[in-house]
Amino acid sequence: MSLKVGIVGLGIMGGSFAKNLRNDNFDVCGYDIIDENIDRLVSMGGSTAESPKDVADKSDVIITSLPSIDAFQSVMTGTDSIKDANKDGLIVIECSTLPIKEKQSAHDVLADTGTVLLDCPISGTGAQAANKDLSIYVSGDQKASEKCHDIFNGFANLNFYVGEFGNGSKMKFVANHLVHIHNVASAEAMVLGMKAGLEPETIFNVIKAGAGNSRIFELRAPMMVEDNYDEATMKMDVWQKDMKVIGEFAAELRCPVPLFTAGTDIYRSGLAKDMDKLDTASVCRVLEEMAGMKRN
Structure with a gap:
């Protein structure tokens, strides 16, 4: 059975991830603060969530693509965040370009709840994302990354495991x-x-x-x-x-x-x-x- 995928951040990049995963017949649940982005997901056949916590409750693996440190902290450890789901075995594929210390802090907090955060920045533009012409730099727990292999292939054409958490960034x-x-x-x-x-x-x-x-x-x-x-x-x-x-x-x-x-x-x-x-x-x-x- 394929993993249920949640996406938090459905902008230029996250929206393309959702489209390509839906094209590969993944169940996709998403959350974004912009209604237009949510409507686009629904038009693809995806489902919606009320918060990052709600996405976590409904998913096996979450992909996050976020524009700022503030957005990242809110999604990971804020109110109604992924942390609040307290879901053992959840994997988060974190694709944003942010300081490593911010990601490491969230990694440590989520680890205490049983969630594995992978540092997986994307190489490619929005136009490339639409065509699945992306590379993913995967770092962190190797067993968790291997579980996500089919998901990586669902929204990118290449993925590279580059070692310990932070090496992706x-x-x-x-x-x-x-x-x-x-x-x-x-x-x-x-x-x-x-x-x-x-x-x-x-x-x-x-x-x-x-x-x-x-x-x-x-x-x-x-x-x-x-x-x-x-x-x-x-x-x-x-x-x-x-x-x-x-x-x-x-x-x-x-x-x-x-x-x-x-x-x-x-x-x-x-x-x-x-x-x-x-x-x-x-x-x-x-x-x-x-x-x-x-x-x-």
């Missing part, structure tokens, strides 16, 4: 460090080409076929070509949280990250220009302004 920080740089580098290349008189669509098609290509260029450059960032696969304000987490991680290790630091200034310029709800590809617009460009 460390791997995610390294991966997002590269995403951060590749996105700005893609925008910089597009602006350089356009400033030189090349058509943006031509730049995309030619670079995509050569050694300068990257997965991020393929995903984000089409938005840069159209100068349209409204349908965000990763919003600037959410990415701001990731930048802070990665910056603090590098600082704690006393590891130099000069390219990451330079890129951060570009993202912050976009946030200062009220681009917070746009896709992170909108850094291209920031660089165009810096270059004195104005598209027709």
